[in-house]
Amino acid sequence: MKQPLTCLTLALVFAATGASAAALPESAKIDEILAKEWQKYSLQPNEKASDEVFLRRIYVDVVGRIPTIDEAKAFLASTDKDKRANLIDQLLGSDGYVANYFNYFADILRLQTDTKGALTGYAYADWLKSALKKNQPWDGMVRELLTTDGSSWDSGAIGFYMRDQGMQLDHLAATVQVFLGTQIVCAQCHNHPFDKWTQMDYYHMAAFTYGMDSKKGYNLNFGKMGKEGKNSPDAQTLRRDLKSVQESIKEVGKVLRYTTITETNRLPKLPHDYKYSDAKPNEEIQPKSMFGEAVEQKEGESRIDAFARWMTAPANPRFTVVIANRLWKRAMGMGLIEPVDEMTDSTAPSNGELMSYLEKLMADKKYDMKAYLRVIFNSDTYQRMPSKKDVALGETYHFTGPLMRRLSAEQVWDSVATLIKGNIDDKASEPNYAAERKLDALGKLYDTLSSKDPRQLVEDIKSKGGAESPEKLAKIKELTDKANELRRAGNKEEASKLQKQVSSLRNSGRKDAFAAVLGEEGAREFQRDYREGGVKAKGGKEKDGLVRASLSRAEIEKIMADAGGDKKKARELIDAAQKRNKVGLAMVNGATRASDLPSPSPRGHMLRIFGQSDRETIENASREAAVPQALALLNGPVADALVNDNSDFSQQVARESTNDAKMDAVFLGLLSRRPTADEKKIIAGVMTERGDNAKADVVHALLNTGEFLFVK
Amino acid sequence: MNTLLSKADLLSRRDFVSRMAKTCLGVTAAPMLFEQKAHAIFDGSSKLRQVPTARNVIYLYMSGGMSHLDTFNAQPGTDEAGPVKHIKTSADGVLLSEYLPETAKHMHHVAIVNSLMSTQGAHAQANYFMHTSYTVRSTIKHPSMGAWMTKFQGRSNPSLPASVVITNDSKHPGAGFFEASMSPLSISNPASGLQNVHRLAHLTEDDLDYRINLAQKLDTQFRAQYDYADVRAYGDIYKDAVKIMKSEDLVAFDLNKEPDEMHKLYGSGTFSQGCLLARRLVEHGIRFVEVSLGGWDTHNDNFVRVPEQCATLDKALAALLGDLSTRGMLDDTLVVLTTEFGRTPKINQNEGRDHYPKAFSSILAGGGIRGGQIYGKTDKGGHEVTDDRVSIPDFNATIAYALGLPLDQVIFSPSKRPFTVADKGQPLLPLFG
Numbered sequence A: 001m002k003q004p005l006t007c008l009t010l011a012l013v014f015a016a017t018g019a020s021a022a023a024l025p026e027s028a029k030i031d032e033i034l035a036k037e038w039q040k041y042s043l044q045p046n047e048k049a050s051d052e053v054f055l056r057r058i059y060v061d062v063v064g065r066i067p068t069i070d071e072a073k074a075f076l077a078s079t080d081k082d083k084r085a086n087l088i089d090q091l092l093g094s095d096g097y098v099a100n101y102f103n104y105f106a107d108i109l110r111l112q113t114d115t116k117g118a119l120t121g122y123a124y125a126d127w128l129k130s131a132l133k134k135n136q137p138w139d140g141m142v143r144e145l146l147t148t149d150g151s152s153w154d155s156g157a158i159g160f161y162m163r164d165q166g167m168q169l170d171h172l173a174a175t176v177q178v179f180l181g182t183q184i185v186c187a188q189c190h191n192h193p194f195d196k197w198t199q200m201d202y203y204h205m206a207a208f209t210y211g212m213d214s215k216k217g218y219n220l221n222f223g224k225m226g227k228e229g230k231n232s233p234d235a236q237t238l239r240r241d242l243k244s245v246q247e248s249i250k251e252v253g254k255v256l257r258y259t260t261i262t263e264t265n266r267l268p269k270l271p272h273d274y275k276y277s278d279a280k281p282n283e284e285i286q287p288k289s290m291f292g293e294a295v296e297q298k299e300g301e302s303r304i305d306a307f308a309r310w311m312t313a314p315a316n317p318r319f320t321v322v323i324a325n326r327l328w329k330r331a332m333g334m335g336l337i338e339p340v341d342e343m344t345d346s347t348a349p350s351n352g353e354l355m356s357y358l359e360k361l362m363a364d365k366k367y368d369m370k371a372y373l374r375v376i377f378n379s380d381t382y383q384r385m386p387s388k389k390d391v392a393l394g395e396t397y398h399f400t401g402p403l404m405r406r407l408s409a410e411q412v413w414d415s416v417a418t419l420i421k422g423n424i425d426d427k428a429s430e431p432n433y434a435a436e437r438k439l440d441a442l443g444k445l446y447d448t449l450s451s452k453d454p455r456q457l458v459e460d461i462k463s464k465g466g467a468e469s470p471e472k473l474a475k476i477k478e479l480t481d482k483a484n485e486l487r488r489a490g491n492k493e494e495a496s497k498l499q500k501q502v503s504s505l506r507n508s509g510r511k512d513a514f515a516a517v518l519g520e521e522g523a524r525e526f527q528r529d530y531r532e533g534g535v536k537a538k539g540g541k542e543k544d545g546l547v548r549a550s551l552s553r554a555e556i557e558k559i560m561a562d563a564g565g566d567k568k569k570a571r572e573l574i575d576a577a578q579k580r581n582k583v584g585l586a587m588v589n590g591a592t593r594a595s596d597l598p599s600p601s602p603r604g605h606m607l608r609i610f611g612q613s614d615r616e617t618i619e620n621a622s623r624e625a626a627v628p629q630a631l632a633l634l635n636g637p638v639a640d641a642l643v644n645d646n647s648d649f650s651q652q653v654a655r656e657s658t659n660d661a662k663m664d665a666v667f668l669g670l671l672s673r674r675p676t677a678d679e680k681k682i683i684a685g686v687m688t689e690r691g692d693n694a695k696a697d698v699v700h701a702l703l704n705t706g707e708f709l710f711v712k
Numbered sequence B: 001m002n003t004l005l006s007k008a009d010l011l012s013r014r015d016f017v018s019r020m021a022k023t024c025l026g027v028t029a030a031p032m033l034f035e036q037k038a039h040a041i042f043d044g045s046s047k048l049r050q051v052p053t054a055r056n057v058i059y060l061y062m063s064g065g066m067s068h069l070d071t072f073n074a075q076p077g078t079d080e081a082g083p084v085k086h087i088k089t090s091a092d093g094v095l096l097s098e099y100l101p102e103t104a105k106h107m108h109h110v111a112i113v114n115s116l117m118s119t120q121g122a123h124a125q126a127n128y129f130m131h132t133s134y135t136v137r138s139t140i141k142h143p144s145m146g147a148w149m150t151k152f153q154g155r156s157n158p159s160l161p162a163s164v165v166i167t168n169d170s171k172h173p174g175a176g177f178f179e180a181s182m183s184p185l186s187i188s189n190p191a192s193g194l195q196n197v198h199r200l201a202h203l204t205e206d207d208l209d210y211r212i213n214l215a216q217k218l219d220t221q222f223r224a225q226y227d228y229a230d231v232r233a234y235g236d237i238y239k240d241a242v243k244i245m246k247s248e249d250l251v252a253f254d255l256n257k258e259p260d261e262m263h264k265l266y267g268s269g270t271f272s273q274g275c276l277l278a279r280r281l282v283e284h285g286i287r288f289v290e291v292s293l294g295g296w297d298t299h300n301d302n303f304v305r306v307p308e309q310c311a312t313l314d315k316a317l318a319a320l321l322g323d324l325s326t327r328g329m330l331d332d333t334l335v336v337l338t339t340e341f342g343r344t345p346k347i348n349q350n351e352g353r354d355h356y357p358k359a360f361s362s363i364l365a366g367g368g369i370r371g372g373q374i375y376g377k378t379d380k381g382g383h384e385v386t387d388d389r390v391s392i393p394d395f396n397a398t399i400a401y402a403l404g405l406p407l408d409q410v411i412f413s414p415s416k417r418p419f420t421v422a423d424k425g426q427p428l429l430p431l432f433g
Helices: A001-016 A026-039 A051-063 A070-077 A083-092 A095-109 A119-135 A137-149 A156-162 A166-181 A199-209 A222-231 A232-256 A304-312 A321-332 A352-363 A369-377 A409-421 A431-449 A456-464 A470-488 A492-531 A554-565 A567-590 A627-635 A636-645 A648-654 A659-671 A675-702 B014-026 B034-042 B103-109 B125-130 B145-153 B205-225 B229-246 B248-253 B258-267 B272-284 B302-326 B392-405
Strands: A262-263 B057-062 B084-088 B096-098 B110-117 B162-165 B184-185 B288-293 B332-341 B360-365 B374-375 B385-387
Touching: A001 A470, A026 A070, A026 A352, A051 A070, A051 A083, A051 A095, A051 B288, A070 A648, A070 A659, A070 B288, A083 A095, A083 A352, A083 A369, A095 A119, A095 A409, A095 A456, A095 B014, A119 A156, A119 A431, A137 A156, A137 A321, A137 A470, A137 B374, A166 A199, A166 A321, A199 A304, A232 A431, A262 B162, A304 B258, A321 A352, A321 A369, A352 A369, A409 A636, A409 A648, A431 A492, A431 B392, A470 A492, A492 B110, A554 A567, A627 A636, A627 B205, A627 B229, A636 A675, A648 A659, A659 B374, A675 B205, B057 B145, B057 B272, B057 B302, B057 B392, B084 B302, B096 B103, B103 B110, B103 B302, B110 B385, B110 B392, B125 B392, B145 B162, B145 B288, B145 B392, B162 B272, B205 B229, B258 B272, B258 B302, B272 B288, B288 B302, B332 B392, B360 B392
Parallel strands: B057 B288, B057 B332, B110 B374, B162 B184, B162 B288
Antiparallel strands: B084 B096, B110 B360, B332 B360
């Protein structure tokens, strides 16, 4: 009797909720697995999400921003029965996906653009964007990160190791945490107190990646002189000569520091105070995997290649489940395993069947993250209303729908940028051309240096005056002493002037050094390509859509009328209006997508105020409420930028002919829905009370609602 | 008003993990759980406790590595001193570099530590070590001293942040692994005050109130529908934001309220203005203020650049010490001046000095410190520490001790690793009293 009863109740659940209407069979499978769970716990799934709720959520989840007014209208008006599935595909195909997922992975990988090595961080950022743009499968991305050596101008993926330059042991802990969801950091210094890992396990694992050497920069290529050449009298003379040009060489070599990862056979040694009996302090440790199958080096395969293959194999017990769970969490607001990166042998997912299915799905899709996300987004489960309550600590969530969450810092910022500039997705993943040009210049310099015989190099520098001649040093000393005397006598200005002369005298040698290495023309080219222009924000200034800070005649006339002949008051009003325009203008011009700004943004930037990760520790972003966020939205430039005539939002609102339609557009722009009947009443009151100010009032008010900051 | 910077009642990942740590492994359960290990690890921590001698700290950070020989470690008559002459100060037997003539007048308040030793020789690493007592790891970020103070003692003025950092260094460790609410507020330009605390220029108070009320009305339905802690938190921060905007304490950040004489006394420039702001903030109940002065990385032309640096420092530091003393604030305000490392006693071929963590100097004044003394010694020429070696954790333990922070109290990071303020440093007791 048992069997039919279950079937009957299952059928009842389906009757109540409707069988899965998902567009993809794999999506229906997710719904089916969860339906069993709801039945077991006598739960009802949440209602199907309205088009408005789905619309805003799918934009934020895929392209990391809210839809524009036009985009919202088009979707809501469409009667196509496949419109949700179509929108999912359209957004997954857009470059907005690249920007949104870049922000996510940059937080996980602690990607900092301003890191060791002049442009290594920028190259790393560009690598990550291009990998996402070509939808490189996750296992391939991870293998590339783990195994890439060479220079930043050849592959930005070297940024993975350079990020933790000089901290290879720490780097291993991060690698295992990020890709295998396992925390072994404690075992770096002693056996793990809460898990089974020993310090020896840690060193065995570290031995795989320890050979990826980040220290080597440019050194004078003595190799060019041959083995014997190194010890020849020639070389000794050279070393002596070298002293006189070492400042110049240092200067040239400086720009090449931390740009290259070299694969070596180096192995880690146990610490000097190793205290366990299985080995002696300072012993060299061989690589060995911490779990799963042994790592076997195939014929012709390097240690790191074999390790990367082991790490990303479907047979690895944690690699697949970690990424499957992470992306599920990203879509649904909570993982089936929490925390996502602290798995132990006793970790049990909240729904084992679903976790196994998702793990298999990820492997079946060959780690194609878009294909995997597409399945989740097309499920009924994803397309339900959010749960009305959050999940209490320690409580199991049964995924009767997604959980509501605050937009990430980048999503808040990109949504504001969208309101100001409209659809920003098409510009999202252009490479950082300025950085690329600089990287090319570095590559050229490196090649030139490496190809030169050191004897020739020293001669070249000397002949160009790049050597520190005794005369020059004497002159510098003389000027310095004089500057000191002047300063003691109280003549600080003159002392400063002399100091500047000293600096330029020193720098003259440095410029000559570049000319000596690259030739006059080459040095000029290098100066142009490498030194000039910033890399931080890419793309030129937008010519269209610029506003002048000055006011139009009509605006001035209106202010004069308001002031009623009081000239002082009129002036004050005009000043204020101009200031407002200026602030709005700065915001309009500065609204560059988060993924195109330095990572992380500087402290005090709106992105940081809203909790952007400092990219110091793994997933350090925060979605916590904080007072500066309220202050930024109440008093910061955003409110003015939105109502500035040149914002895309204002222009779309202005196109509407009636006040009602304008207000509808305001709601669509900020909340992706039209006002309810109650809200319409409130708005009518505002219009009566506030007249011309009504629109700006409503815009500013909506910007400061919880509904704006959260995605349902 | 809970906090200026953050609401903690939220299930963010960090928080989730730290609560798990508290409830499951937790701070209270820890001693039993770790009985042996915890003792083994923290046996070295100082058990010293005392009534705090300082209520506030003004922490002046000389970024880039301040040359010890050309400032506080006077080595008259040595080659290493280079062209620098030395001057007498208000403290018997204490000499200073001629570059610090104004500061010299306040040395009876100041204790010099000439025997610091760091293990880090690169800027970022040494700076981090000095600020946190721990070396840089890529698996964790340690809290700075201001954050430790807030963690242990909370904040005294609830409508203002507990600590402030006036710097352009965006890599300051800040709250480290502590909750965001422990973060120092960062100000890059002391003249511009707090960000976003004044309403938009074209709005009247009534306009803004109207909009805030309207926002509440338009958000009613959403808030009623969703019973989420983080949605509620957003309701609270708006209340707090309005309170701050109307708070009388905001004047603490407004340097325009200082008379011209004060601006003249401290000097212009970011550091000088930062020192003036620091005094103002401390007066208003902000207990930990850091001000940084960059430009000390004098690999070239040390004897032209150091005096220029010192001119800025000397004026502001002397003004600060004098001003605090006049106002009676020096008794409970500890002024610390430190840096990441010293500079090579040997003058290099560019008339510069290179990085030198082996021996360098810092000073402390006020807040229970006995002025007019020199602690620790180097050999002649400032190469090696010979007496009373001070590690970075020792130096920080001294600051923590003055504030009355428990040096042996273990705090667990969200990743459940145990840490103490100032690592295992021992406070320099002879400096007090």
